[in-house]
Amino acid sequence: MKQIDASDIPAPELSFVRSMADTGGKWVLHGEYSIWSGPQKPGKAAYFLHHWQDDGVLPIPRAASRPVMHRIPAGTPFEVAHLFGFWIVVDVDTVWIDAPGADGHNYALIVGGAQGKPGEATCLWICPKCAGRMAGASFAVPRQHFERFLEFAEGRVRLFNAQTLMRTCPRCGAVHPPSYGFDASLDGDQEREARQAP
Amino acid sequence: MLYSDVYVKEPLEKIAEDWDFLDKKIIRKFAGFRPVGDNIYGIRAVAHDTAEGFGEGRKGTTDLVKTRKNFEIGSHGVVEVARTPLMIHVTRAGTPHHTQHMFGYWHINDKDEIIIPLPPTDTAPAHLLIVMGHPVGNECDRVAWYCDRCTTLVFMREYVTGTAGFQGFWPFERAAIAEYNGDARHRTCPECGLVNPLGYSGFMQHDTPAERDARKAW
Numbered sequence: 576m577k578q579i580d581a582s583d584i585p586a587p588e589l590s591f592v593r594s595m596a597d598t599g600g601k602w603v604l605h606g607e608y609s610i611w612s613g614p615q616k617p618g619k620a621a622y623f624l625h626h627w628q629d630d631g632v633l634p635i636p637r638a639a640s641r642p643v644m645h646r647i648p649a650g651t652p653f654e655v656a657h658l659f660g661f662w663i664v665v666d667v668d669t670v671w672i673d674a675p676g677a678d679g680h681n682y683a684l685i686v687g688g689a690q691g692k693p694g695e696a697t698c699l700w701i702c703p704k705c706a707g708r709m710a711g712a713s714f715a716v717p718r719q720h721f722e723r724f725l726e727f728a729e730g731r732v733r734l735f736n737a738q739t740l741m742r743t744c745p746r747c748g749a750v751h752p753p754s755y756g757f758d759a760s761l762d763g764d765q766e767r768e769a770r771q772a773p
Numbered sequence: 774m775l776y777s778d779v780y781v782k783e784p785l786e787k788i789a790e791d792w793d794f795l796d797k798k799i800i801r802k803f804a805g806f807r808p809v810g811d812n813i814y815g816i817r818a819v820a821h822d823t824a825e826g827f828g829e830g831r832k833g834t835t836d837l838v839k840t841r842k843n844f845e846i847g848s849h850g851v852v853e854v855a856r857t858p859l860m861i862h863v864t865r866a867g868t869p870h871h872t873q874h875m876f877g878y879w880h881i882n883d884k885d886e887i888i889i890p891l892p893p894t895d896t897a898p899a900h901l902l903i904v905m906g907h908p909v910g911n912e913c914d915r916v917a918w919y920c921d922r923c924t925t926l927v928f929m930r931e932y933v934t935g936t937a938g939f940q941g942f943w944p945f946e947r948a949a950i951a952e953y954n955g956d957a958r959h960r961t962c963p964e965c966g967l968v969n970p971l972g973y974s975g976f977m978q979h980d981t982p983a984e985r986d987a988r989k990a991w
Contacts, residue, residue, distance in 0.1 A: 586848040586849070587848070587865070588865050589846075590854060590863055590864045590865055590870075591862075591863050592855075592857075592861060593860070593863070594859060594860050595860070606865055608863065608885060608887065610863075625776055628781065630781060631779045631782075632776040632779050633785060634774070634776070634785075635785075635792065636785070640894055640895055642891050642894070642897075644794040644795045644816075645794070646794070646812075649811060656774070656775065667811050670904060672902070675894065676859065681859050685904060687811070687906070688811030688884075689906060689907070689909075690906070692811075701776065703776050703778060703779060704779070706776075752775070773774065
């Protein structure tokens with residue numbers, strides 16, 4: 576039988592940190608939560624959280640003189656304008672934090688809290704004329720690999736922008752403008768323009 | 774704004790009174806820990822300059838001290854961990870952790886625990902946000918004491934939060950502290966013989982005079 580050297584056994588991780596002021600803008604997929612955080616400098620379009628409900632879209636006010644902490648219940652579509660142009664629905668709660676600082680606002684999105692989740696995530700759009708849901712597609716999130724959903728959503732954004740039919744609301748016929756994915760570095764001209772639109 | 778034509782007309786406060794957990798009318802609900810949806814939340818104001826201010830009028834019973842230190846225990850013993858404003862600190866499930874003057878034991882939970890210090894603003898003191906998953910099934914919370922000198926586990930009690938319910942955590946915590954403090958043998962290290970200091974609750978209004986002294990000390 577092979578002898579195990581105790582020094583080969585890695586020490587358990589006690590904790591880890593992620594800065595809300597980190598400009599990297601990537602998701603941390605670690606432990607029981609998927610976490611995104613990042614700042615937005617003064618002069619840039621501020622991130623703005625929208626939260627969908629049956630009779631319309633709820634704009635969540637930005638932090639002014641103090642931070643804001645908002646819970647998005649599991650199953651509720653949400654979008655953060657200028658950060659990603661599609662709407663996300665996950666099967667677990669998400670927490671949004673908007674904290675003003677000396678150099679602008681710092682933000683965090685924290686997805687998780689229940690064992691084995693997010694297990695399913697949906698990418699969709701909301702009609703800006705009637706608030707109906709459109710072009711939804713669900714994705715089974717592999718355990719602890721929320722980034723795969725973001726890649727999936729990126730593909731959906733490309734499709735959405737390429738097909739007017741997909742951007743046409745089945746309820747009222749309005750055409751949704753082009754959208755943008757989560758990773759700004761992947762933006763083409765169309766996505767960049769959409770991301771910067773007021 | 775793209776969606777302004779379909780914004781809900783009613784004021785947000787009417788639709789979702791607690792839409793902002795940091796609102797001055799809502800924040801007090803999180804002075805202890807409050808389960809909401811998939812997570813349990815706690816929010817603490819950093820209201821004390823030093824540990825000498827405990828018990829001052831108009832300060833909350835779970836308010837924090839600016840000079841507090843935070844510790845975790847791993848295979849290399851006790852390590853101090855920073856609480857830097859705007860740094861999201863995730864204590865992994867199973868890691869014993871203790872915050873000076875805040876709770877007088879080592880907390881060990883079966884869920885990851887997120888701690889976010891927010892800096893003070895013109896209208897609000899610094900705050901500490903705590904977010905941790907809501908335990909289910911056999912998932913537990915534990916309060917434990919390790920020897921100050923040699924880090925041997927001295928005493929521990931376990932609560933099956935997932936089955937028994939979070940509402941029973943604070944009575945469990947107080948009972949475990951009373952048991953630990955009530956007998957010096959519980960506080961005596963079986964390895965090195967050190968008699969360790971008293972424990973104290975996450976709520977300072979429960980302190981006995983001796984526990985208040987312990988809160989100021991560690």
